[in-house]
Amino acid sequence: MDQEFIRNFCIIAHIDHGKSTLADRLLEETGTLNKNEMKDQVLDSMDLERERGITIKMHAITMEYKAADHHNYLLNLIDTPGHVDFNYEVSRSLAACEGALLIVDAAQGIEAQTVTNLYLAIESDLEIIPVINKIDLPSAQVDLVKNQIVEMIGCKEEDILLASAKAGIGIKEILSAIIKRVPPPNGEADAPLRALIFDSMFNSYRGALAYVRVFEGALYAGQQIHFFSTGKTLEVQEVGFLRLQQIPQKVLSAGEVGYVISGAKEVKDTKVGDTITSADHPATEPLPGYRDVKSMVYSGLFPSDAEKYEDLRAALAKLKLNDSALFYEPETSIALGFGFRCGFLGLLHMEIIQERLEREYQLDLVTTVPNVEFHVITNRGEKLVVDNPAHLPPAGDIARVDEPYITSSILTPTEYIGNIMSLAMERRGVYLNTEYIDETRANLHYEFPLAEVIFDFYDRLKSLTRGYASFDYEFLCYREGNVVRLDILLNGDPVDALSVIVHKDKAYEWGRKVCDKLRDLIPRQMFQVAIQAAIGGKIIARETIKPLRKNVTAKCYGGDISRKRKLLEKQKEGKKRMKQLGKVEVPQEAFLAVLKV
Amino acid sequence: MTKAALYIHVPFCKHKCNYCDFYSITDQSPKLKYINALQKEIKLYEKNPPFGGFSFSTLYFGGGTPSLLSPRQVEKIISLIRNAFPVTKDIEISLEANPGTLESSPFKDYLNAGINRLTIGTQSFNDRDLKFLTRIHSAAQAEKAILSAQKAGFQNIGIDLIFALPGQTLRDWENNLRKAIRLKPQHISMYGLTFEEGTPLTISLRLGKVEKCSEELERQMYLLGKQFLQDAGYEHYEISSFALPGFRSRHNQKYWDDSPYLGLGPSAHSYNGRRRQWNVADVSKYLQHLDKGNLPIENEEEISQDHRKLELLLLGLRRVEGINLKHWQKQTGCSLTDQSKKVIEKMGGLAKTAPFSPSSKGRLLTIKNGHLCLTREGLLLYDTICMELAEALD
Numbered sequence: 003m004d005q006e007f008i009r010n011f012c013i014i015a016h017i018d019h020g021k022s023t024l025a026d027r028l029l030e031e032t033g034t035l036n037k038n039e040m041k042d043q044v045l046d047s048m049d050l051e052r053e054r055g056i057t058i059k060m061h062a063i064t065m066e067y068k069a070a071d072h073h074n075y076l077l078n079l080i081d082t083p084g085h086v087d088f089n090y091e092v093s094r095s096l097a098a099c100e101g102a103l104l105i106v107d108a109a110q111g112i113e114a115q116t117v118t119n120l121y122l123a124i125e126s127d128l129e130i131i132p133v134i135n136k137i138d139l140p141s142a143q144v145d146l147v148k149n150q151i152v153e154m155i156g157c158k159e160e161d162i163l164l165a166s167a168k169a170g171i172g173i174k175e176i177l178s179a180i181i182k183r184v185p186p187p188n189g190e191a192d193a194p195l196r197a198l199i200f201d202s203m204f205n206s207y208r209g210a211l212a213y214v215r216v217f218e219g220a221l222y223a224g225q226q227i228h229f230f231s232t233g234k235t236l237e238v239q240e241v242g243f244l245r246l247q248q249i250p251q252k253v254l255s256a257g258e259v260g261y262v263i264s265g266a267k268e269v270k271d272t273k274v275g276d277t278i279t280s281a282d283h284p285a286t287e288p289l290p291g292y293r294d295v296k297s298m299v300y301s302g303l304f305p306s307d308a309e310k311y312e313d314l315r316a317a318l319a320k321l322k323l324n325d326s327a328l329f330y331e332p333e334t335s336i337a338l339g340f341g342f343r344c345g346f347l348g349l350l351h352m353e354i355i356q357e358r359l360e361r362e363y364q365l366d367l368v369t370t371v372p373n374v375e376f377h378v379i380t381n382r383g384e385k386l387v388v389d390n391p392a393h394l395p396p397a398g399d400i401a402r403v404d405e406p407y408i409t410s411s412i413l414t415p416t417e418y419i420g421n422i423m424s425l426a427m428e429r430r431g432v433y434l435n436t437e438y439i440d441e442t443r444a445n446l447h448y449e450f451p452l453a454e455v456i457f458d459f460y461d462r463l464k465s466l467t468r469g470y471a472s473f474d475y476e477f478l479c480y481r482e483g484n485v486v487r488l489d490i491l492l493n494g495d496p497v498d499a500l501s502v503i504v505h506k507d508k509a510y511e512w513g514r515k516v517c518d519k520l521r522d523l524i525p526r527q528m529f530q531v532a533i534q535a536a537i538g539g540k541i542i543a544r545e546t547i548k549p550l551r552k553n554v555t556a557k558c559y560g561g562d563i564s565r566k567r568k569l570l571e572k573q574k575e576g577k578k579r580m581k582q583l584g585k586v587e588v589p590q591e592a593f594l595a596v597l598k599v
Numbered sequence: 600m601t602k603a604a605l606y607i608h609v610p611f612c613k614h615k616c617n618y619c620d621f622y623s624i625t626d627q628s629p630k631l632k633y634i635n636a637l638q639k640e641i642k643l644y645e646k647n648p649p650f651g652g653f654s655f656s657t658l659y660f661g662g663g664t665p666s667l668l669s670p671r672q673v674e675k676i677i678s679l680i681r682n683a684f685p686v687t688k689d690i691e692i693s694l695e696a697n698p699g700t701l702e703s704s705p706f707k708d709y710l711n712a713g714i715n716r717l718t719i720g721t722q723s724f725n726d727r728d729l730k731f732l733t734r735i736h737s738a739a740q741a742e743k744a745i746l747s748a749q750k751a752g753f754q755n756i757g758i759d760l761i762f763a764l765p766g767q768t769l770r771d772w773e774n775n776l777r778k779a780i781r782l783k784p785q786h787i788s789m790y791g792l793t794f795e796e797g798t799p800l801t802i803s804l805r806l807g808k809v810e811k812c813s814e815e816l817e818r819q820m821y822l823l824g825k826q827f828l829q830d831a832g833y834e835h836y837e838i839s840s841f842a843l844p845g846f847r848s849r850h851n852q853k854y855w856d857d858s859p860y861l862g863l864g865p866s867a868h869s870y871n872g873r874r875r876q877w878n879v880a881d882v883s884k885y886l887q888h889l890d891k892g893n894l895p896i897e898n899e900e901e902i903s904q905d906h907r908k909l910e911l912l913l914l915g916l917r918r919v920e921g922i923n924l925k926h927w928q929k930q931t932g933c934s935l936t937d938q939s940k941k942v943i944e945k946m947g948g949l950a951k952t953a954p955f956s957p958s959s960k961g962r963l964l965t966i967k968n969g970h971l972c973l974t975r976e977g978l979l980l981y982d983t984i985c986m987e988l989a990e991a992l993d
């Protein structure tokens with residue numbers, strides 16, 4: 003198709019502001035889906051995403067639209083995930099577009115994630131079309147939100163569209179604004195091929211499917227293609243457009259969006275952000291912006307039932323096929339046996355993986371306290387990368403430890419600024435500045451040690467601001483940190499799975515809380531159990547579980563026997579699920595509970 | 600031939616005690632219908648002898664409150680039983696009596712009706728305790744009942760005592776024990792108060808209205824009771840049971856040594872060594888079933904090999920005789936000593952003392968003449984020990 007009649011755009015919106023509903027309306031209006039095919043909110047198809055209300059994996063869809071000028075246009079809607087863990091992915095899908103719809107809930111106004119993504123879009127030179135959605139709501143504050151938007155992006159008030167995705171108001175106007183305002187692509191059709199992978203998906207029949215935007219040149223079946231970042235060369239088996247199904251095409255040419263199947267086996271061969279070029283007539287440079295995705299948060303995953311180790315391995319391998327950001331390698335713990343140390347983009351990503359393992363693969367897991375990756379310089383000048391507390395060298399051997407920092411923005415109603423500042427202080431935040439968006443809203447900029455935000459930071463923030471604040475972050479750099487390894491000992495023996503690396507100033511509190519939690523969770527045993535928290539050899543907190551003194555069923559006659567036996571069977575099952583650490587039996591919940599101190 | 604036990608559940612009480620989870624109702628109006636239905640149940644088993652015609656060496660009227668049946672009614676039931684089933688000559692026939700139902704002093708008549716063992720539900724000789732337990736009788740009534748029964752000629756009397764009541768002191772308990780010993784019943788059962796699921800007492804506990812006695816105090820009370828009763832000549836033969844020589848409860852021992860038993864009346868359980876079945880715990884359903892000529896069985900279970908092991912363990916460790924290791928091997932095909940070696944080591948190894956006696960280093964188990972038994976320390980941790988051993992079985 004002539005590039006003049008192609009528009010590539012995405013939607014930037016905060017969760018629940020109506021992205022999915024609006025996407026439905028656009029598909030309906032353009033006849034891409036008829037009412038029968040129309041399933042609500044087609045863009046998020048995974049259950050888990052829907053429950054969380056976020057799009058984890060982007061998809062794209064091509065719409066055909068006959069505009070007022072009687073021309074047929076191809077409109078490519080590229081979906082973007084809406085959570086901080088997936089910033090890089092968002093930036094890549096933005097890079098595949100020329101324009102973006104900025105959807106803002108008329109009753110809620112702009113939120114932090116929207117702001118971050120909006121800035122990403124502006125950086126990528128996208129044409130922004132602001133849309134205020136949900137104008138049908140009685141609580142809509144259209145004028146206020148208009149002001150916010152004008153302040154934010156410096157547009158004219160007349161440029162802002164009003165819509166109700168639910169009631170179908172303003173949909174035609176949105177489509178015509180896309181055609182009028184979003185510039186058409188203008189890559190050279192005859193130049194050597196450069197296509198950007200903005201997403202990839204694993205399909206068990208066809209291998210890794212890359213979703214691409216062709217910038218220059220053309221992609222066609224039979225072509226030998228070269229992947230810049232992986233250095234691999236493969237032959238294209240099929241290309242096509244993305245509708246509800248894949249529609250095979252002879253060729254994808256400059257400006258177009260579609261899929262490529264090339265015999266790549268796993269999504270790690272079709273990395274998001276990578277550039278595809280022709281092996282025979284290669285471009286000299288890849289498209290800019292590629293980054294190797296790196297895990298930010300690590301945790302150990304262990305099957306509760308040791309016999310499920312192989313199942314866990316197989317499940318992780320399957321998930322990995324479709325998730326190049328997931329990292330895992332075998333780990334053994336004295337306490338928990340065989341498992342895997344896994345790396346994730348962030349806590350949400352971690353939770354999603356855990357949930358999928360438990361739900362889709364029916365695995366019962368024990369998870370260890372998540373931690374960030376530390377860079378350790380030893381006294382001998384060696385540099386170690388430590389993603390597991392167990393691997394931190396003894397304090398005496400360490401010259402310094404660097405920990406990762408993030409830069410973040412917290413968008414909040416101004417009345418909560420005080421609360422947020424005290425939370426930030428508690429979390430070793432480094433204050434940068436405050437930007438006032440309007441009289442009622444401010445954007446606070448902070449740097450944090452990443453380790454401080456991976457534990458319940460988001461939940462705390464939400465509860466301190468009655469749900470109004472939103473949070474967004476990005477990796478910044480490594481800085482020296484005053485951290486120590488805190489060990490937990492049961493009757494004198496350290497429990498590796500409970501060790502954590504924490505800031506020295508917080509070690510006491512952490513130690514006290516963990517000991518306290520464990521005292522409540524570990525059942526009394528026939529002997530006394532001492533729970534201690536220690537740094538190096540020094541005990542900093544201690545709790546004792548008193549031994550059982552009397553535990554006797556008083557009566558057992560004819561009618562009681564079955565009941566008592568069944569009780570015993572149940573207790574036996576419960577006991578099987580306990581981990582035996584030395585002589586002490588520890589329920590699995592104990593390992594989970596320390597996540598919540 | 601194996602001798603079986605026969606149990607009759609009398610599902611009526613004048614008032615429901617707050618701690619009790621036995622099946623009973625306070626509406627006594629269906630009593631005659633119940634007796635009628637009980638006769639039918641006996642007849643059904645007579646036609647179709649249970650478990651291939653065992654003869655019974657014990658008969659036990661339990662409840663509920665069996666002393667709400669008149670001596671005539673009891674006599675009639677006993678004669679029906681004697682006609683329906685083979686019974687041994689020396690059959691032990693026990694009846695549970697509540698001191699709050701004995702104003703008319705019916706002891707002679709019960710004796711004449713054939714009852715030769717009476718258990719008097721005393722619970723405590725302290726009125727404050729009795730009030731706390733919402734019992735319908737006073738300490739004086741209980742004492743009087745015991746004395747009258749003795750006077751009437753009962754030579755085998757048992758009483759129940761409950762300890763570890765909220766607020767009870769060691770001294771209170773000691774006084775109770777003294778009183779009991781002075782009355783010289785042949786049998787004393789002492790139970791630590793149990794908070795059974797769903798009882799008003801347990802609800803009060805959850806609501807924070809009553810506070811459990813500390814485990815430490817409960818332990819001391821148990822040890823004190825044991826010491827007192829043994830010093831007074833009672834033999835400690837089961838976790839909660841003490842008897843003067845020759846006066847153990849033959850009926851209850853049937854449960855503990857895995858003998859077969861037939862249970863009649865609502866909620867009663869029966870067991871033939873392979874299967875256990877239980878009656879509906881509901882008087883009207885019980886009546887309905889028998890009206891239609893059906894056995895009032897609610898359900899049954901097959902006792903698998905694994906079940907059997909757990910039951911032998913649970914029951915055997917309650918008794919001073921312990922678990923007969925040879926018998927275990929024969930019954931289950933495995934060696935308990937081999938299987939439990941590791942756990943026993945973990946629990947501190949075997950003691951060298953006699954069953955139920957103090958052991959050095961607080962050891963919990965001992966083996967005496969090929970029987971695995973609890974020591975005194977072991978008695979206190981019976982539940983935990985059962986669990987440890989149970990785990991070692993698979």
Ligand SMILES: Nc1nc2c(ncn2[C@@H]2O[C@H](COP(=O)(O)OP(=O)(O)O)[C@@H](O)[C@H]2O)c(=O)[nH]1
Nearest residue numbers: 016017018019020021022023135136166167168
């Ligand atoms: N009143 C009203 N509700 C809307 C409108 N658009 C979406 N919603 C509702 O807002 C909620 C979130 O919408 P959804 O499209 O799932 O948001 P997403 O998370 O941004 O994809 C749903 O309950 C929608 O029905 C609208 O224009 N008006």
Ligand code: SF4
Nearest residue numbers: 612615616619662663
């Ligand atoms: S009298 Fe006995 S059976 Fe009846 S309610 Fe009281 S304790 Fe339970």
